[in-house]
Amino acid sequence: MKALVWHGKQDVRYETMPDPEIEDGRDAIIKVTSCAICGSDLHLFHNFMPGMMPGDILGHETMGEVVEVGKDNKALKPGDRVAIPFQITCGECEQCRKGNFSVCERTNRKAKLAEAAFGRTTAGLFGYTHLTGGYAGGQAEYLRVPFADHTHIKVPDSIPDEQALFLTDILPTGWQAAVWCDIEPTDTVAIWGAGPVGQMAIRSAILLGAKQVVSIDFLPERLSMAAAAGAITINPGEESVKERLDALTDGKGPEKCIDAVGMESHSQILPEHLYDRTKQTFMLETDRPHVLREMILLCRAGGILSVPGVYGGVLDKIPFGALMNKGLTLRTGQTHVKRWTDELIELIEDGALDPSFVVTHKAPLSEGPSMYPKFESRKDNCIKVMLKPEMEAA
Structure with missing residues (x-):
């Protein structure tokens, strides 16, 4: 064959x-x-x-x-x-x-x-x-x-x-990611990554009754696909993710966040990007966790982080203190x-x-x-x- x-x-x-x-x-x-x-x-x-x-x-x-x-x-x-x-x-x-x-x-x-x-x-x-x-x-x-x-x-x-x-x-992966958010009718669900899994998560979150779904990605064609499903879109290359999410949530941040990117995420912050790339080069870090870091910091206190994005090994500079002190719930795993x-x-x-x-x-x-x-x-x-x-x- x-x-x-x-x-x-x-x-x-x-x-x-x-x-x-x-x-x-x-x-x-x-x-x-x-x-x-x-x-x-x-x-x-x-x-x-x-x-x-x-x-x-x-x-x-x-x-x-x-x-x-x-x-x-x-x-x-x-x-x-x-x-x-x-x-x-x-x-x-x-x-x-x-x-x-x-x-x-x-x-x-x-x-x-x-x-x-x-x-x-x-x-x-x-x-x-x-x-x-x-x-x-x-x-x-x-x-x-x-x-x-x-x-x-x-x-x-x-x-x-x-x-x-x-x-x-990808369909059950996006669905599970949304289900694990325990979505309520008053929730804003922010989804990093508008690739295939992110697209399925967007539609799943809408079907499960979220008040508003926000799609975050760099690629206009992906954001157009997300907008066609009814999502609000943010391009990090054109505007601040934090400022836009704050504007959409009265300054409190989204209740639910989904990482549909995983181990190869890209940061617009040059020192962070260079740090991860350097650590990878010297095999001191396997994954680039920019999205995970950003979700922890931007999620509303008491919120839920759902991570369908694949991670393979060792991550660095995770703000675990923020995760713990804000009382965030982290749910992840293969589907x-x-x-x-x-x-x-x-x-x-x-x-x-x-x-x-x-x-x-x-x-x-x-x-x-x-x-x-x-x-x-x-x-x-x-x-x-x-x-x-x-x-x-x-």
Whole structure:
């Protein structure tokens, strides 16, 4: 089969790889009909996340058709149309029984590596470093799905790929970020980052009844997309985030703040930016946490910080004293995808939510290596890339 393969920093290749095979009775093999490039994939593209090895297949936003199932898999059959959550879940461990699917205790086959990095293991993830199991990803023509009798979302025929694909990651990620804010009708929700996850968080916060939603980003095309959903927009390159948020909240700051940026945030404050870049260069810091710092300082006392943005390692100069003394609540973690998918499917079918708006570029899988830098640089207003293996013959 053909797949997108990681070979090092900014080196993604379209190569022939061995076809996946059934390895366990709970497995399934799917023929990929659609996959996507995620902002989290860019962390791998820049080699910011440890644990990648040359030859690893990328991708964790994938859907398709079941073509083969293991002998113990009674939940699926060939022909089923499924979206695949980005985390692999057993459905049986203590964490899965609680709905904490992103920290499944059984699916990370390299749990010792995760324990060394994080103190405890997390779930296995598709296409996302050997810290999370080293599983092949879904930017490929075929994907083996371990624990597939639980690691799947059955997709109704009424929902096209352009909508269903995003049930695998960015839609439930934005939804969870908003749910964790405990939004009340009087709340202002400020969302840093208007990329795909930020866009989903904006729409989720509006659906959940926020008084006003504020989108903060540098890119006009992203802010236009946010404004189209009903968000107030702030471009930090053109105005002070603090002054504008104060003006919108009678000087008190937003009650709820969402970091949809994560480890590669950019600061307009030159000393802060140079500090983080220097620390990264000398491997004294792995992540640039400008947004997290700013949220802590600007959030209203007693507020909630929700962090869906991915962080990989060690941060510096976090104003933890402000977080503690202001009585802020911090909620974060990889998304528990299957906890939310039933209600999200219902919202899509009812027409209340259409995640397909985020797709700005569709391309054959073979163009994946050229789409990575385009997505990274936002050329041609590129906000979300959808890859279609079946386009190869066109």
